[in-house]
Amino acid sequence: MNRLIVAIAALPVVIGGGYFAWHHLTASASPQRLTLYGDIDIRQVDLSFKVAGRIAKLNVDEGDRVIRGQVLAALEKSYFDDDLRLEQARLAALGANLLKLRNGSRPEEIEEARAALAERKASLANAAINFARQQNLLRGHVTSQQSYDNAAMTLHTADAQAKSAQAALDLAIAGPRREDIDAAQAQFDTEKAELVETQRRLSDADLVAPNDGIVLTRAREAGAIVQPGETVFTLTLNRPVWVRAYVDERDLGRVAPGMRLVIHTDGASGKLYHGAVGFISPLAEFTPKSVETPALRTDLVYRLRVIVSDADQGLRQGMPVTAMPEDRQ
Numbered sequence: 001m002n003r004l005i006v007a008i009a010a011l012p013v014v015i016g017g018g019y020f021a022w023h024h025l026t027a028s029a030s031p032q033r034l035t036l037y038g039d040i041d042i043r044q045v046d047l048s049f050k051v052a053g054r055i056a057k058l059n060v061d062e063g064d065r066v067i068r069g070q071v072l073a074a075l076e077k078s079y080f081d082d083d084l085r086l087e088q089a090r091l092a093a094l095g096a097n098l099l100k101l102r103n104g105s106r107p108e109e110i111e112e113a114r115a116a117l118a119e120r121k122a123s124l125a126n127a128a129i130n131f132a133r134q135q136n137l138l139r140g141h142v143t144s145q146q147s148y149d150n151a152a153m154t155l156h157t158a159d160a161q162a163k164s165a166q167a168a169l170d171l172a173i174a175g176p177r178r179e180d181i182d183a184a185q186a187q188f189d190t191e192k193a194e195l196v197e198t199q200r201r202l203s204d205a206d207l208v209a210p211n212d213g214i215v216l217t218r219a220r221e222a223g224a225i226v227q228p229g230e231t232v233f234t235l236t237l238n239r240p241v242w243v244r245a246y247v248d249e250r251d252l253g254r255v256a257p258g259m260r261l262v263i264h265t266d267g268a269s270g271k272l273y274h275g276a277v278g279f280i281s282p283l284a285e286f287t288p289k290s291v292e293t294p295a296l297r298t299d300l301v302y303r304l305r306v307i308v309s310d311a312d313q314g315l316r317q318g319m320p321v322t323a324m325p326e327d328r329q
Helices: 002-029 078-103 107-139 145-174 178-203 249-254
Strands: 036-048 053-058 071-075 206-208 213-218 231-248 260-265 272-284 301-308 320-325
Touching: 036 301, 071 231, 078 178, 107 145, 231 249, 231 272, 231 320, 249 301, 260 301
Parallel strands: none
Antiparallel strands: 036 231, 036 320, 053 071, 071 206, 213 231, 231 301, 260 272, 260 320, 272 301
16 A cells, blocks of 8 residues: 555655656757748948039939949049040140150251251351451451451351251151150150049049949939038949848857858748858857856847748838758758
8 A cells, every 4th residue: 555655745746757768869869950030131331422513403313223334423524525625635635746856857958957967067157268368368458457357257046057067967867855855755654644643533423323222312302512532322222131130149150151041031021032051150149258157148148140042022221131051841
């Protein structure tokens, strides 16, 4: 009788222990499904002109969809066009001067220099004859000292002019110096670079969409004068679309870059999206204390990024989503 009572009293303990052992073994064999919670993160970009000017027109408004390369706004371009024509004219003038120096003297210029030298030599010969005559006359006291001095001065001038004409001919034959050509080339290259810069400023007078997206904010209106860097539009980009999610310290080892995930929102559509883990933060979101118990350590979370591969307009900025591994669906 006593043994029966003892056996009945021990029965709950045995049943409880068996249930605990079964539950422990079952939990070990089938770990809880990994579930990640986060929200949609869509990149935004503030668009602005690179140059200053007055806005001539705005081609889009808030909510409009735009494609990469589309002109969203434009500045008045009259000033940019004037600068471009001025630089083109300067470049043409410097180019003509450079070509002139490279080609050297024309044959006609050389012949003209030879003719001028021949004329100076003839004048020199005539001045020499006249000087010799005045010198003989002076010895015979037939002419005056002034006439002799005038003849000497004429001879000296004619000799200098002949030498100058000879030097001019030599320069015409030799052509421009190498240093002059190099200097002209440097001026031409400088003006060419300034022309390219002017063309770039003219191109920058158009505000172009850097990617496909939706206009979120229109911050300026036509007629406004803007400086470089002032926001005109804020654009939300269609790509990439990410999920900013978190994983706790206990499940950190179950997540790896490249891991494929299925993503669903809390909406009624029930549509599933697909993505892959692209980044796992190496640091905990919260600064650890100097001393932590095992219970506190399990409260640490790590941020990760899931890149959505088939995003559409059903995913919006800040929308809460749930992600789970594909092979667990």
